[in-house]
Amino acid sequence: xxxxxxxxxxxxxxxxxxxxxxxxxxxxxxxxxxxxxxxxxxxxxxxxxxxxxxxxxxxxxxxxxxxxxxxxxxxxxxxxxxxxxxxxxxxxxxxxxxxxxxxxxxxxxxxxxxxxxxxxxxxxxxxxxxxxxxxxxxxxxxxxxxxxxxxxxxxxxxxxxxxxxxxxxxxxxxxxxxxxxxxxxxxxxxxxxxxxxxxxxxxxxxxxxxxxxxxxxxxxxxxxxxxxxxxxxxxxxxxxxxxxxxxxxxxxxxxxxxxxxxxxxxxxxxxxxxxxxxxxxxxxxxxxxxxxxxxxxxxxxxxxx
Amino acid sequence: xxxxxxxxxxxxxxxxxxxxxxxxxxxxxxxxxxxxxxxxxxxxxxxxxxxxxxxxxxxxxxxxxxxxxxxxxxxxxxxxxxxxxxxxxxxxxxxxxxxxxxxxxxxxxxxxxxxxxxxxxxxxxxxxxxxxxxxxxxxxxxxxxxxxxxxxxxxxxxxxxxxxxxxxxxxxxxxxxxxxxxxxxxxxxxxxxxxxxxxxxxxxxxxxxxxxxxxxxxxxxxxxxxxxxxxxxxxxxxxxxxxxxxxxxxxxxxxxxxxxxxxxxxxxxxxxxxxxxxxxxxxxxxxxxxxxxxxxxxxxxxxxxxxxxxxxxxxxxxxxxxxxxxxxxxxxxxxxxxxxxxxxxxxxxxxxxxxx
Numbered sequence: 001x002x003x004x005x006x007x008x009x010x011x012x013x014x015x016x017x018x019x020x021x022x023x024x025x026x027x028x029x030x031x032x033x034x035x036x037x038x039x040x041x042x043x044x045x046x047x048x049x050x051x052x053x054x055x056x057x058x059x060x061x062x063x064x065x066x067x068x069x070x071x072x073x074x075x076x077x078x079x080x081x082x083x084x085x086x087x088x089x090x091x092x093x094x095x096x097x098x099x100x101x102x103x104x105x106x107x108x109x110x111x112x113x114x115x116x117x118x119x120x121x122x123x124x125x126x127x128x129x130x131x132x133x134x135x136x137x138x139x140x141x142x143x144x145x146x147x148x149x150x151x152x153x154x155x156x157x158x159x160x161x162x163x164x165x166x167x168x169x170x171x172x173x174x175x176x177x178x179x180x181x182x183x184x185x186x187x188x189x190x191x192x193x194x195x196x197x198x199x200x201x202x203x204x205x206x207x208x209x210x211x212x213x214x215x216x217x218x219x220x221x222x223x224x225x226x227x228x229x230x231x232x233x234x235x236x237x238x239x240x241x242x243x244x245x246x247x248x249x250x251x252x253x254x255x256x257x258x259x260x261x262x263x264x265x266x267x268x269x270x271x272x273x274x275x276x277x278x279x280x281x282x283x284x285x286x287x288x289x290x291x292x293x294x295x296x297x298x299x300x301x302x303x304x305x
Numbered sequence: 306x307x308x309x310x311x312x313x314x315x316x317x318x319x320x321x322x323x324x325x326x327x328x329x330x331x332x333x334x335x336x337x338x339x340x341x342x343x344x345x346x347x348x349x350x351x352x353x354x355x356x357x358x359x360x361x362x363x364x365x366x367x368x369x370x371x372x373x374x375x376x377x378x379x380x381x382x383x384x385x386x387x388x389x390x391x392x393x394x395x396x397x398x399x400x401x402x403x404x405x406x407x408x409x410x411x412x413x414x415x416x417x418x419x420x421x422x423x424x425x426x427x428x429x430x431x432x433x434x435x436x437x438x439x440x441x442x443x444x445x446x447x448x449x450x451x452x453x454x455x456x457x458x459x460x461x462x463x464x465x466x467x468x469x470x471x472x473x474x475x476x477x478x479x480x481x482x483x484x485x486x487x488x489x490x491x492x493x494x495x496x497x498x499x500x501x502x503x504x505x506x507x508x509x510x511x512x513x514x515x516x517x518x519x520x521x522x523x524x525x526x527x528x529x530x531x532x533x534x535x536x537x538x539x540x541x542x543x544x545x546x547x548x549x550x551x552x553x554x555x556x557x558x559x560x561x562x563x564x565x566x567x568x569x570x571x572x573x574x575x576x577x578x579x580x581x582x583x584x585x586x587x588x589x590x591x592x593x594x595x596x597x598x599x600x601x602x603x604x605x606x607x608x609x610x611x612x613x614x615x616x617x618x619x620x621x622x623x624x625x626x627x628x629x630x631x632x633x634x635x636x637x638x639x640x641x642x643x644x645x646x647x648x649x650x651x652x653x654x655x656x657x658x659x660x661x
Contacts, residue, residue, distance in 0.1 A: 202411040208366055209406075210426050210477070211399035213392075220425070224416040300461040301415055 004304035005293065012285045019281040020070060020274055024063070027270055034079045034268040053079075066274075075275035080267045086275035089260060094279075096166060097249070097256035101241035103176040108183035109234065115184075116191025120226075121218065123196060131188060138185030147178040147251035164253040175252045179245060183237055190233055195226040224298050231298065235291030239284040312380075313484055313517045314340040314363070319377030321355075321362045324370060327590040332358040332372070334541040338534075342484070345511065345518040347528030347549065349564070350538035351586045356521045357407075359538075360487045364402060365394045382484065400430040403478035407490035409470035413462040419446075419473055420458045426480045445476035449506060468499035475506060482514055489521045504531060525568050529553060534622075537561050540587055540597035543616075547623040554641045557617070557625035557634035559604045596628070604629055 035041065035049060050056045054065060069076060075086035115135065119128040138146075154174060155163035162171045198204065199222055207221040208214075246258040257276065264272035296302045321333040333355040340346050348356045361367050362374050365386060379386040381402065386394065406412040414422055423442035427433040433441060439458075446454035449472040462470055471491060478486060488507060492500035508531060511518055520531055528535055528549065535552045537545040537560065545558040556562050563582040584601040593599065599609040608628055617630035627633060 202406060202408060203414040205366060206404075206406060206412045206474075206477075207414065209364060209398055209404045211395040211397070211429060212425065213395065216425075221414050221417070299416060300418075301463045 001293075001296065001304055005289070008289045008292070012282060012289075015285060016278055016282050017067065017071070020278050021063075021067070023274060023277045024066065024270075027268070027273060028059075032268065034270065036268070070274070070278070075278070076271040078264075078269055078272045080264070080269045080272070086271050089272060090257065090275055090279055093255055093257045093260045096254050097258060098242050100172060100175050100179060100248070100254065100256065101238070101243070103172060104180035104183065105234075105238050105241050107176055107180035108187055108237075111180070111184040112187025113191050113230070115188040116230075117195055117218070117223075117226075119188070119192045120195035120199065121214075128192075132192065135185035135188040138181045139189070142247075143178050143182060143245070144247045144251060146181055147174070147248060150174050150178060151251070164251075166254055171252075175248050175254060178251070179241065179248045183241070186233065186237075187230055190230045191226065194229045195222060198222045198226040201225070228295070228298055231291055231294055235287045235294075236284060239280075239287040242283060243280045311341055312339045313342045313344075313382055314519075315378070315380040316359075316363065317378040317380075319359065319362055319379060320375045321358050321367055321372060322375050323372045325590060327588075330590045331541045331592070332589065333362060335377075336536070336538070336543050338536055338543075338546065340485070340517050340519065342517055343511075343515050344534070345520060345532045347532035347535040348519060348521045348538060349523065349525060349528055349535060351523055353540075353586055353589060354538040355541040355589075356523075356538055357489050358541075360404070360489055360519060360521060363487070364398055364404060365389075365391070366398075396430075399426050399483075400481045401483050402485045402487065403481070403483040405471070405474050405478050405486070405488040405491045408494045409467055409474050410494065412474060413470055415462055417461075418458075419460055419462065419465075422462075423458070423473070423477055423480060426477060430481045441480065442476075445480055446473070448479070448510070449473070449476045451476075467495055468502065471495060471499075471503055472506070475503070475510070479510060479514065479516075483516060485517045485519070486511070487519045487521070490523070491520075492527060493522070493524070500527075507531070525564055537564070540589055540592060542597065542626060543624075544598070544627075545623075545625045547619075547625075551623055555634060555637040557619050557623065557630045557637065558627050559602045559629075559633055560598050561625075562633065562637070563601075563603075596626075604633065 035046065041049075047056070054062060057065075073087075077083065077085050078089055081089060115131040119125075119131050122128055151163045151174060154160045161173050163174075165171060195218075201222075204217060204222055207217045212220070243257060246262050248254070249256040249259040250262075257279075260272070261276045261280075263269075264276060292304070296304060316339070317337050319333055319336050320331070323330040323332055336355070336359055338346065348359065350356050358367065358372075363379050363381070363386065365374075367374060374387060377387075381397065384397075386397070389397075413419075420439060420442050423445060424433070424435070424438035427438045427441050428435070431441075443454045443458050446458055451457055451469060451472055457465075462473070465473065471494075475491075486507075491507065492503050495503060504527060507518065507520075510516070518531075520528060522528055532549050534548045535546070536543055537552070537558065539560055545552065545556065545561045547557070552561065553565065556565060560582075563580070566580040567582060569579060582601055587593070587597050587600070593610065595608075595610040595612055596602070596605070596614045599605040602609065604627075606628075612628070614626050614628045614630075616624055616626050618624050619630065619634050625634070
């Protein structure tokens with residue numbers, strides 16, 4: 001098991017470098033650059049700028065310098081935000097995304113698991129139909145629709161929550177609900193399907209034949225097996241949530257990582273793009289590893305060597 | 306009444322139906338039997354004949370919906386099981402009536418240790434503490450012949466072979482020394498050599514603990530040496546009900562005769578074909594108006610296809626669902642006598658040759 005974890009952690013490094021390389025190639029292949037402006041720069045100034053950032057060197061040596069810096073953890077300074085390193089920018093904006101992401105994740109887990117389990121236990125009941133229709137709705141309505149509707153109701157009509165911007169705990173409520181809704185819906189449906197599948201298993205009948213109460217059967221015998229599909233979804237989902245979502249951060253004007261990421265792409269801010277891509281890809285790979293490890297804890301038949 | 310007769314279980318005209326998209330499936334349609342303490346009953350039939358549903362009904366384990374017990378009495382040790390609240394049924398399940406299921410590969414929870422699965426039964430019903438339950442679990446594993454039980458108890462089911470898992474299932478079922486053990490095809494998923502071991506184990510434990518047993522199987526060979534009486538089921542109906550010896554020597558139902566003929570016999574001549582009942586079991590959702598076995602029956606006549614057969618009493622212990630039950634029985638008696646005569650003759654010849 002320990003070997004497996006170490007191996008998987010080591011693989012993350014070349015994988016991340018590969019992702020960075022591909023991103024860099026794509027940026028360079030796209031027409032235009034950070035220095036493409038509406039106003040044409042005088043040739044002398046352009047040459048000076050290129051020299052300063054090493055853009056006059058052959059392309060392969062540019063790549064070499066970039067990668068050797070990145071391997072040392074140095075993504076350089078942002079082009080747009082002068083004098084600020086990429087690492088600083090990520091460190092400043094990530095906490096907003098992470099806070100909203102974790103809260104949305106917890107909300108989604110609680111709502112999704114509870115609704116899914118109860119719906120599975122009371123299959124074909126009105127609760128089942130009601131919660132699953134709601135989940136279907138949550139899945140189908142995009143969050144750029146849910147967000148503004150929540151703002152309209154709770155901010156503009158009822159004056160309960162602020163419509164945008166970060167300021168105190170209360171300002172997190174609407175973004176967290178908006179972000180968590182889809183995940184809650186997804187988890188609810190996965191949980192219900194997983195539980196229904198497991199509740200039909202022979203070993204559940206065995207547990208019932210032992211005289212265990214329905215709750216004992218559910219919590220002790222069914223939950224672990226039923227949650228496996230949920231776990232495989234929630235690992236990458238947490239990574240995606242932490243990374244910040246552009247739409248929600250835009251709707252609620254939150255200075256999170258997602259917002260900065262889009263800005264960096266629009267600005268053609270090469271170091272910042274690479275920095276954020278590297279950060280997110282490592283995040284996702286780490287969470288996938290956590291999912292794989294948790295499988296082994298859920299299911300004793302899974303053993304890694 | 307059951308007390309007076311010493312019956313541990315009485316089932317009277319039990320009917321369990323399933324509501325499906327295809328219509329109502331009468332999985333069990335009127336089964337009546339009783340079981341004395343310490344007695345073993347065999348229930349035989351093809352897949353889908355209602356054997357398992359009968360026993361799940363006794364335990365009230367039918368998934369509802371789509372299933373429903375629509376009629377009949379199940380009286381266990383004087384208790385009307387159908388009238389009990391589900392909580393009271395749970396007090397019987399696992400403690401006084403225990404079950405062993407067909408497939409030990411899927412009937413044990415793959416996520417939980419053997420010890421956990423064994424311990425929860427006694428913790429629940431006998432109020433064992435953790436230590437008591439753990440010790441009891443080891444004792445039970447030893448009882449069913451699992452070597453190195455002290456260490457094996459900590460294993461997960463996937464670390465056991467099929468035969469070992471079925472032993473664990475039996476250990477689990479017998480943990481609270483139930484008065485009735487329902488074994489639902491306990492050997493079907495196992496190798497023949499393991500089959501014999503498991504059956505021997507059940508027999509042995511039964512003798513030791515005085516448990517009554519219902520043995521469900523589609524294998525007549527299994528019930529022959531294990532049971533005192535047999536019920537033959539087909540399409541949810543009881544086709545024949547008789548003491549084991551009588552059923553094997555003088556069956557009164559063409560279906561039973563067919564089943565007996567299809568059992569491989571060691572004396573069977575090599576190269577000749579083994580008998581098989583033609584056709585397939587019927588779709589229980591769409592049964593013909595007459596006898597459900599008529600399309601496959603060698604004796605069937607017009608009346609069989611039109612009228613549902615009567616449940617004919619051959620003698621107080623022997624009944625058969627057939628229009629020609631008496632005739633089939635008479636035929637069996639004749640065949641049986643002929644066989645006895647031939648056996649006697651061959652023996653006489655042997656004796657003569659020996660004396661010569």
